[in-house]
Amino acid sequence: MFMKKTWLKLIPIFLIVMTLPVLVLNPKTNPAGLFVTKEAIVENKVEKIIEENNDKTLQNKSEVEDKFIYLEFLKENTIYSHFVNKETGEDTDFSYFIRPEKKEEFESKVQELIYLKYPKFIADILVKAETSRTYQIKENALVIYFYDVLIEPQIHDTLSLTINYNEIKECLDFTFLLDQEYTNEDGYNYLKNKKTVALTFDDGPNDAKTNKIVELLEQNKAHATFFMVGNKMQYGSSTIQNVLAKGNEIGSHSYNHANMKRQKLAKLKENEEKTKEIYRNITGQELIYTRPPYGSINSKIREGLDTIFITWNLDTEDWLHRDKDYIVNYVMENVSDGDIILMHDSYDSTVEAVEELLPKLYAEGYQVVSVSELANIKERTLEKNTIYRSLKKSQ
């Protein structure tokens, strides 16, 4: 009995003696963490994460105020990021550092910018709640990567969104650098180093079909040139306005769709002027391109009409086949950089083909644009009294 009591009495003394050095060495002892400091917990966590990612390259390890320690690893073009909470030592999600009352605002800004950058068929998937994100902290921007996303047709490039901090400065619970100037990623900013084709539609305006094609172009960050028939224009003025409002362009497809070779030059000139005037009255703009019906032209017409002639080098024969799959396959098998593609906004099968074709061309790395945009991208100056069948970069 006596031995046992003495031993019990010694326990508190033993504990004090054992903990003294710890208390002395760690003046900021956290009662919740017993005798281990907050800093030590955080540091342990950081080391553990680095150890767990030793098959990757540590690209960035930085402290963001008293908020978190940011760790960024890279392996085979994939970013892996961690945000270690400096209060708790937890490996938290980035969303922890978005102000709770601003989470909705942050999310709607992300969605807005996704739709600004990507075609609808991609953006619709990226904005889904179940699509996982990797957040990368840069000095002046937040980058979101979307890995392992299933999109049809399959996209080969990495899907990502760069958000300048100016766009979300109210939403984040830490300080960052604010640029004086910046531009958001915009799918309509066509690039000179990408494969590009011009899509063209003849024989409109055909209100419902033309407008549906305009909508599909818009959903895919694409533009086209519509070659319209003069005597149809006055019945489609609101369609014409809509085509232009969405960034597309319009050219002349003659006044009455007659074969130009079978007409007197004087009559042709008169009809071209009539078409230009109708167009001018609707839009206040000038027509600068002409596409002769059937592509039928000779040197007399070329010299005689005061216009730039645009024909095509890829003919889908959509008027003949009236078959969506044929049109899509024909284009995908034959398309190349600098092509001018011919279609007609007159058939449902063409509208269906455009709907399928635009995502496929995008997935294969093509930008789809108007003739003027293609000329600009290929650094070609288009001259009057000249016929252009395609617009490849000049050597």
Ligand SMILES: [Zn+2]
């Ligand atoms: Zn035609």
